[in-house]
Amino acid sequence: MNIRRVYPSLFAIGVVTFFTLLAVGGYQSVRTKGSLPPVYLNYTKDIQTTISDRKDYPRAIHQLRLAVKLDHYGQRPKHFFELAKASFRAGDRQNQQYALRSLRQMVESGTIDDPRVYYYLSVALILQDKVDQSVAREAISLCRHTLRLTPDFAPAHSNCGVALIMLGETDQALMHFRTALRLDPTLEQAQQGMQYLEKVQPPSTDVLP
Amino acid sequence: MSVEHGQNRLGTTLIGRSFVHPAFDYMLIGGGLSLVVAAIVWIMASPGDAFLVNAALLPFFILLSNSAHFAASTVRLYTKPDSLKMLPFLTMAFPLIAIALLTLCLFQAGRWGPFLQALYLTWSPFHYAAQAYGLAVMYGFRSGCQLNPNDKRLLWWVCQIPFFHTFIYGLEGGLRWLVSRETLDSLVVINWLDQHHSAITVVAFLVPLISFVKVWRSSSGPLPLISMLAVVSNSIWWFVLTPLNAFVYATIFHGIQYLAIVIIFHVKDQMSRPDNKHRVVYHVVCFYGMSLLLGYGLFQCLPFAYVFAGFGLLESALLVTATINIHHFIVDAYIWRLKQGDSNRRVVETSLSAPI
Secondary structure (H helix, E strand, C coil): CCHHHCHHHHHHHHHHHHHHHHHHHHHHHHHHHCCCCCCCCCHHHHHHHHHHCCCCHHHHHHHHHHHHHHCCCCCHHHHHHHHHHHHHHHCCHHHHHHHHHHHHHHHHHCCCCCCHHHHHHHHHHHCCCCCCHHHHHHHHHHHHHHHHHCCCCHHHHHHHHHHHHHCCCHHHHHHHHHHHHHHCCCCHHHHHHHHHHHHCCCCCCCCCC | CHHHHHHHHHHHHHHCCCCCCHHHHHHHHCCHHHHHHHHHHHHHCCCCCCCCCCCCCHHHHHHHHHHHHHHHHHHHHHHCCCHHHHCHHHHHHHHHHHHHHHHHHHHCHHHHHHHHHHHHHHHHHHHHHHHHHHHHHHHHHHCCCCCCHHHHHHHHHHHCHHHHHHHHHCCCCHHHHHCCHHHHHHCHHHHHHHHCHHHHHHHHHHHHHHHHHHHHHCCCCCCCHHHHHHHHHHHHHHHCCCHHHHHHHHHHHHHHHHHHHHHHHHHHHHHCCCCCCCCHHHHHHHHHHHHHHHHHHHHHHHHHHHHHCCCCHHHHHHHHHHHHHHHHHHHHHHHCCCCCCCHHHHHHHCCCCCCC
């Protein structure tokens, strides 16, 4: 049998399949988003929705584990950061440690341009079960490193404030929370930090950066 | 008088025979425009700023240039004279195979997805290097430089330098895909390369210059400067910019370069058809319009079809992108051949007196 004889049939099937897929894709987008697919497919936002709206942490962890395997390395620190937070909320210590180890590896390798990677690691550090003084100091040092590179990055100020509270340095913590709120008045972690310092009440773990 | 005439001839040879106008060819196809942008990025970029253009506008740049360029190879494949007859497997069977493989990969995204991603990221710099080589040879051929086999081989290796650089130093794919990090760290050669990166960068820019002088002095004769520009601009993307910027700007400018040259070839083919009734602008708009529409369909609509089937948007978007890239690399390896009798050959040989 001459294989070339099959080509036109394969071509016809391929064309029909391809255009059906395009039509189904357009339909799916209109059905779920109310419009044709956007120019930028923000799959990170999709994962965020799973976390913030649905609070479906196991699914979010599954998606984030896939994201760190598939996505470009420039996006990976953010995915590990989100994985650290989602697994903390889900009480999944194994994935939390995996995210922490991976972020540490990225910081130590020095291959990531994004200065937020230091901040990400600082958050992952203070989310651990036991945070002693040396861990809190390391978290502060990492936040300060981020702030040296991007002084207006409000979440780093806020996280620095949380780590400073752990060391009992409340005056400095207050200064960082104020700066964070000046830069971003909506930042919940900084708002809670301020409230804590005012009422001496621990911030809720539900309000993470 | 004869000295002046000789200088004029040398000048013309060095500028080369452009397709549209020297300014257009040097800026868009040669990559001159990308060098201007690369210089701005290099001077202005701070550690926090990964990109020069507004992040909100970047997706539009990518759609207009990069997505359209991937689709353009498919549009070219099906509009090129006799391609269905000459390339039956590629035109008729390969698209269905690509869709089937993509779907299979999505079922095992965690296992096969990283392999597909690594393959596409390793292949990308090779593809860019091959395009730089193709452009250099094509302009040489058009400008009367008959590269002998040795010079062709030399030029090919010179063009591959950015690929080898990315293969060794890149953070994705390449050596990091094939060899574990621990093994890499223990390799003496890799450590030596890491320590001498600056020196290697200087050598990487000197080698093309030396090679062009070597080709000039050989029986091949001088290559036009646009050939060197195409090779050097590809090197600059991968050597000077940060890896993330390199991937963004290289893809955008590679896309612009590709769209310019593929539209020229398409228009020349269409204009030479005996039954052609349309003007150049019509063919340009039609080709680019089709490429843009297909690019939007491929990169934006296709992932949602897999979301409809129950896959996540993340794996759908990333693996569709990887598959489109690999499909494009394979198609490109066939549609740019300059064999005798191929319509490409006729376009390259077209005289200066017949601009598009």
